[in-house]
Amino acid sequence: MNIKNSLEFMVKYNKVMNTNIWCIIVQLKNLEVKWKIGVIYHSPSTSDSEFINYLDSIVMNICDTTSNNVIVGDFNINMNKVSTHSVKLNELFNSISMHQLVDFNTRIAEESQTKIDLLYSNVKNIACKRLDRHKISDHETIMFNINIGNQIPLRVVSEIVSWERYSCDSLIDLLRCYDFSIFDQLDLEEMVAFLDLYLLNNLQQLTFVKQINIKIKNKWYDYELTQLNKRKSEAYNLAKASHQWSDYYSIKKEYKKNDKTEKIEYMENKIITNQSDSKLMWKYLKQTVCYNSIKDDITLLQHGGQYIEDKNQIAEVLNTYFA
Incomplete structure (x- = not known):
């Protein structure tokens, strides 16, 4: 499987069974919709029953209806004939709303024409076509296009105190507004405490809270975590206003776990x-x-x-x- 360098992905499954069954499934990351794309090979030397049992454990554990799934490859089960194994294969994928979309023969020999290279997906608008110019074996080359959407630049919003409005003159003007006559009755420590409190309460006139976008460097931090973190922030602000903290703690726990x-x-x-x-x-x-x-x-x-x-x-x- 070759993947474009600009795409971020995670390998969800990558195993070889007895050198006769190969399968790799990757999940594309940082997209608004989940995409899981897999390539599979089933050697004729392994029985169809064993292959379908193997597929059952993969499909049901990795592919699900919450993501867009595409599994393509050499299944070596002829879908031109209604057989026990062709029916079971369709039933297996149909159970999670995935359907076979190749509608042409993929291996044409002198005395036979079979449809054994298949593509299963729960995305209905995928069109498969034969690519005659790039045929590299006795099997047809299957071409299909999918619109995965744009990758999302992962960023989080953070609040910082900005000193853009600060200047020496503005600080001097702020101090001039203070009534220093009360210092006549105070010792040095009390003077410092009063001045410190005055500056603390009034420095907001020289600063302001600014929201900035920070690019996330953690490679595992995907779109779903970004959305969950956003929900957590919203729940926190709501909890501060309503004094009801249960929802915030629940989302915070889910976020940390994920x-x-x-x-x-x-x-x-x-x-x-x-x-x-x-x-x-x-x-x-x-x-x-x-x-x-x-x-x-x-x-x-x-x-x-x-x-x-x-x-x-x-x-x-x-x-x-x-x-």
Whole structure:
């Protein structure tokens, strides 16, 4: 799968089963609508039943009706014939409102014409067509266009105190308005306290609160978190006015939970996709475990569904994994 550099994405699934079934699904990020796009290959050497069972676990766990989904590839199940497996395949995708959109034969041989390269989606206005000029195998090249919309520049609104109106002359004018005659009856500490209180209460005449847009640098911080953060801010302002804080605390809790989940998924994805680059992989590992704050040794490690407590075994497992 090739993805344009300007698009931000996260790998949601990337596995090979017995070298006969390949599947990768990515989620495009920072769009107003979720998009999950996947490519799949089913080798004829793997049974159709096994392939459909494999698909069932992927489709139901990753694709959902809240996102726009596209799964395309060589399914190696001929949809020109009504069979047990072609019916099951359609039923599986139809259960989450995804439908097969390729309406032409995709593999034409001397004695057969089959439709085995398919595209399933819950987006109805996708049109598939045969691209004759770029045929690179005995299968037809399927071309389709989708409008994903524009990527959203992620920014948050923050309030700062602006000193744009401040000047030495304006401060002097402010001090001239103060009645210093009361200082005759005060000691030095009281004078300082009165002047400090006066400046504190009146400096708003020299400053003002300004809203600025700050670009978000956290790569896992997507459009959904931005919208949730906006809801949190609105709930906070409402709570201050109404003294009803329950909604704010509920949204704040949801925001913190989602932010943590997105960060973990992002880091796990980066570690997996950079396994061949030890420098980058260690960079993300360090960010994930916050190694500077860890003072104790690793005393428990989960590996292969089992928990290991022996330090020598833990070291051996880690050395093997990072070798």
